Amino acid sequence: MDFEKKLGRLEEIVQKMEKGEMSLDESLKLFEEGVKLSRECHSRLNEAEAKVKLLTKVDANGEALTEDFSVEDEE
């Protein structure tokens, strides 16, 4: 599930829990799922490493050939 979907599901879970019309089992299950999602989203967000690549070629199989990219210094 991509980040967007995970965040969306987390919001959904929180809404459901706030409404509160469910059994104890359900709310515990949802809570668990929510915690898992929140952790995953959080760790994804905390990846601070900016990954910038330069596309040099796309081969026949649709695979991208890239190399690292860094901005040249301005003169």
Add this chain to the structure above:
Amino acid sequence: MEAGAPSVLSVEQLNLNIKKLIEGELPLVWVKGEISNFKKHSSGHFYFSLKDSRSQISAVMFRGHNMRLRFLPQDGAEVLVRGRVSVYEPRGNYQIVCDMMEPVGAGALQRSFEQLKIKLKTEGLFESSRKRPLPSFPQHIAVVTSPTGAAIRDILNILKRRAPGIRVTVVPTIVQGEAAAPQIIKALEMTQQLKDVDVIICGRGGGSTEDLWAFNNEQLARAISSSRVPVVSAVGHEIDFTICDFVADLRAPTPSAAAELVARSTTELSERVLALGRLLQISLKKHLQSLQQRLHLSQKRLLDPRKRLQDLRLRNDDLMSRLDFAIDRLLEKRKMKIMNLSSRLVHPKAVLEKNRQQLQILMQRLDRRVQFGLDSKKHKATRLIQLLDSLSPLKVVDRGYALVTHDKKVLKDTDDIKVGASLEIRLAKGELVAVVTEKKER
């Protein structure tokens, strides 16, 4: 002068005729000329003259139209205008009312721009319904631009700041000149083949109209239009509009703006995730609390009967012991009373005996009294009798005394009798009658 009355017009009528003629006959015209006497009125309208080497004409361009100009006309500028000739009959002069103006030279370019714009618009390529929304949380961004230059530098800086974790793939191309458009198209095609690209930024930094011209290319516009991934067009500065801008899913006024539009700040997102986490915890806690409360209430009610029973038992015990105590006390009191009374209770026989005794005593006393009384009376009587007896004159007489009486009155005093009176003298035996012969002095 001809014979016959010529029809005489008023000045106004003449001018109106002229107006009708000119305005009716002359269509929209394009005129090339040089600007002179240019004045921008406070109302915003442009008033100027268009002239060539031999002739000139008054011109006006109203605010509504001149607003759209991307340059300010100046005296001496060679321009191409489109307009209608209009007669102002109060003054009897005419001018060309311009609705379009462009610098000559730029003219041809501008026209082709306009034409392409109309063409693609008619095809519906600018429709807002065609424009796809950008993904809220793109993970992989492709940037089609020059690998050198301010644009890519700005974009990467902003992306790094706002969303450090985002993957960026730079797809290099030249961005101006004749060969630019085909290269940009090829770059776009390559980008399409990348899997998992969420959004494409396509653009370049600021420059002149000519510099930016590649982004007005029809094939490029169509390529952007048919991209399977949303495209953000970011060409030049805020005021620059290219065909690509119209056809893209979103126009960013500058490359920097594109980066900001594309990547929501990670901090924002982080906070959102944290907030959601907190809300999650809070609502679970609330849920648990409310369940606990219900349980507690039920428990309480459940406990109540037993507790009540206990309470009642205690009360019962308490009452019973108090009752016992009270009864004991009461019994004790009664016992005491009974004992008391019974101790005071005398057997009737005893009472009888007592009474009899008493009676006896009383009777004895009575007897004694009576006796005493009688005795005493007897005594008294006896004494009295004795006294009487002793007092009896007869007794006195017995002792030798004589009772002397005079007229039956006892004589005690000599004074009471005269000499010669007769006296009776009673002797113990017998009586005498005597006469007083003398009184003796005592």
